[in-house]
Amino acid sequence: MLIYPLQCLVAQSASSSMSPRPSRCYEVRDTEREPTVLIVDDDPDIAPLVDSALRPFDIAAEAVLGGADALIHVHSRRYELVVLDLALGDIPGFDVLHALKEAPLNKDTPVLIVTANGSHEAIARSFGYGADEFVKKPFDLRELGMRAFRLIHPFRQ
DSSP: OOEEETTOEEEOTTTOOEEEOOOSEEEEOOSSSOOOEEEEOSOTTHHHHHHHHHGGGTOOEEEESSHHHHHHHHTTSOOSEEEEOSOOSSSOHHHHHHHHTTOTTTTTOOEEEEESOOOHHHHHHHHHTTOSEEEESSOOHHHHHHHHHHHHSOOOO
């Protein structure tokens, strides 16, 4: 699994080679499918883990490293699921969750909270703000994948 920074490659003058430049937005590359899940976490090591949990369910994802970038994404396209950390460096995760639930394209999009803060208050606030599921870090990859799949494809009788 590879992560490529979005818009992070710039052509060097006269050499036509490419060099990376810093970015806060990363895409978990899946050439088969358009990303349907947005991963929002300020730790760049989390996106590959979440992606590895989603891949067995044929779910493609893209990731951003902050709340501000997440808000840009949720106002520009529809997602089937948002995986959100509460402890973001720029905007509190609860504020991102609240804004997400008011975004016209994603107001009905399920949200899976994945955070190290497993306090009863954090869980209650998450559900109060409209989260659909809560998983504490560190998480089991299989469990995370199954919970994400269930949110995207709810069981119907």
